[in-house]
Amino acid sequence: MGYRVAVVGATGAVGREILKTLHEREFPVDEIVALASPRSTGREVSFGDRTLKVANLETFDFSGWDVALFSPGGAISAVHAPRAAKAGCMVIDNTSHFRMEPDVPLVVPEVNPNAVKDAKRRIIANPNCSTIQMVVALKPLHDLFTIRRVVVSTYQAVAGAGKDGMDELFSQTKGSFVGDPPKIEQFQKQIAFNCIPQIDRFMDDGSTREEWKMAVETRKILDPEIAVQATCVRVPVFIGHSESVVVEFEESVDLERAREGLREADGVVLVDQREDGGYVTPIECVGEDASYVSRLRIDPTVPNGLAFWCVSDNLRKGAALNAVQIAELTIAFDLLGKHH
Incomplete structure (x- = not known):
């Protein structure tokens, strides 16, 4: 018994990854x-060995469709996600637009699967890519020792800024070898051979929206009592976000129990040999589904501290895979209604 599925924003990097993952x-x-938008209408995308012709989102009627996976940009989701939900379709939205609305569940299936049952508005939000990979790794540790505070520095790939961000890194890198001046359009400064400590816009307190998102989303998904201090940095990597995470717990931390908890956790792969190359880097996680944890060690500078390194494919677990897993949960919990 199958379902009628719409993929919105199908021509973007995440939309294509959703089709591939489904x-x-x-x-x-x-x-x-x-x-997709009217200007992409008629373009072609792949679904397995089939080719789909892109239809116009603005005139599309969602009546009779079961589930819609959205990744078209926040302003577009704001208009069309409620329209799809009203037509009876279950919407899983990748943009930041609905995430912090109290009556919209924010879901990472390995962390808070039951939250999907609260989708009263028939809209479920997919969290930020950097939040997803972190909470997947934090969940087993929180269950063991109760997290009080997290300090995270991210090293985020340009794929997070979509295809245009990837193109800009490519053209600036290529240009540097032939002496072309860098064209800066997608990022605030040159991204090739550089790091930019700004993702999204600045807020009144001096943090960026990306940093704010990591804090408020972690609390909504995992535990409202957790304090999060984030510094989010764009780095010249095409795909795969990395994070350096330092955690303080309520209870004393046993390293062996922490390892065991991570080893057994859904969605986590622990690769932690204390030797040259005994850890996972972003280039190695491309195309993989897990949140990879390495460099696990006690932080002796605070009571009950633990530090680790975490990498994940931001287009997959950070976006497409998480959205598809949410869609699978809606079937498992029978939220799509009875079927043809």
Whole structure:
């Protein structure tokens, strides 16, 4: 018994990854439609060995469609996600637009799967990519020792800024070898051979919106009592976000129990040999589903402290895979209603 599935923003980097992930995970699709803005209408995208012609989101009627996976940008989701939900479709939205609304669940399936049952508005939000990979790694540790505070520095790939961000890194890198001056359009400064400590816009307290998102989303998903201090940095890596995470706990930390908890946790792969190369780097996690944890060690500078390194493919677990896993949960909990 299959479902009618719409992928919104199908021509973008995340939209294409969603189509690929739905096919790879053999999501029960009876019928699938690729939707995008009027200017992308008529373009072609792949779904397995099929080619889909992109239809116009603005004129699309969602009546009779079961689930819609949205990643078209916040302003577009703001208009069309409620429209799809009103037509009876379950919306899983990748943008930041609905995440902090109290009646919209913010879900990471390995962390808070039951939250999908609270989708009263038929909208479920997919968290920020850097939040997802971190809370997947934090969950087993929180269950063991109760987290009080997290200090995280991120090293975020340009894929987080979409295809245009990736193109800019490529062209600046290429240009540097032939003496072309860098064209700066997607980022605030040159990204090739550089690091930029700003993702999203600045807020009144001096933090950026990306840093704020990591804090408020972690509290909404994992525990409202957790304090989070984030510094988010864009680095010249194409795909794969990295994070250096320092955690303070309520209870004393046993390193062996921490290792064991991470080893057994859903969605986590622990690769932690204390030797040259005995850790995972972003280039190695591309195309992989897990949150990889390495460099696990006690932090002796605070009571009950632990530090680790975490990498994940931000287009997959950070976006497409998490959205598809949420869609799978809505079927498991029978939230899509009875079917043809």
